Amino acid sequence: MEKILDCLGEACPIPLVKAQKALEEMATGDILIVGIDHSCAMKNLPDWAREAGHNVEIDEIGEGEWDVVIEKS
C-alpha cells in the first residue's frame, strides 16, 4: 500500500507527528510519501525515520521542496 501525506506549508514538528501517526496504522512494507517544504522538517523527519529503522529516501522535487519516501520495516 502506498500513502501520500501532503505536509506542504506545515512547520517543523507537524510533518513528523503526522508521519509517525500514519506509519503506526500501516503494515510492514507499506510506503509513505511525505511532501514537505520546511527545511527543519527536512532534517528531523528523515533522521527520526532512519533511527526508527525504516528505509528512507529523499526525492528533491524542486528548490526547497522534497518528497520523503519511507518504507515501513
Place this chain on the structure above:
Amino acid sequence: MSETTQTKIKRTGRRREAVKPEERKKKQLIQRIIGVIAVILVIFMAIFAQGINQKGAFIVLIGVGFGYVLQRSRFCLTAAIRDPFLTGGTELTKALIILLAVSSFLYMGINMAKFGLGLETLNLKLAAGYIKPVGLHTAIGAFLFGIGAVIAGGCASGTLMRIGEGFTQQWIAIIFFVTGTIIGKFLMPIVKKSSVLYTGKAIFLPSLFGGWLGAVIVHFGLLFALYIAADKWSRRKQK
C-alpha cells in the same frame, strides 16, 4: 542537494511532478544573481552601520555569519528542547549544551580579565553577558515562549532564518513575533513592580558559590551531567 535524487524504493502511485531541469537551471541562475546582490547589499549595510555605531560593521557581519551557520547546519534551538520528548533524538540538545559550555567559558574569561580572580571589584552592571534577575517571571516567560515557538515552528533565530528561505507561514509568524515584543516592552515595567513576579535580584554564580572555582565546578558539572543524561536518554528512547 542540487541534483534530483533517484529513489530506489519502488513506488506504485503517481509521482509528484518534479520541476523540469531547464526550469531549475533558470531558478538557480536567478538565485545566484540575487545572492550576489545580497552580498553587495550586506557590504553597503556594514559600511552604513559603521557610520552609526563604532561596532556597526562588526555586528552586521557577525549577524550574517550567524544566519549562514544557522541555515547550513539546520541548528534549531526549539528542536533541541522539543525533540527529546517528540522523537527521543538528543543530538541538537547535546549541541546546545556544548554551545552553553563554550559561551559561558568565554564569558568567564572576559569577566575574569575585567574583575580579576577575586570578586571584590565585581560590578554586575559592567560584567559581560546578560546577568539578569531570575525568578517566577523567567519561568512564566519561558513557558509562554515555548508554546509560541512550537506553534510558530521555530524560535526567534529559526523563524528569521526561514523567512529568508521563503517559508511563507513564518512570514505570518514574524508579524506576531514583533507584536509580542512590543507588548512585552510595555508589560515589563508592570511586571517589575510586582514583588512576587520579579525579585529584581540578579544571580551571578561566582558570588553564589563563593568564588570562581565553586561556580566552575557547579556550572560545568551540571552541564556535563545534562550532557550524559541527554546521551543516555537518546539510547533509552530508541530501544
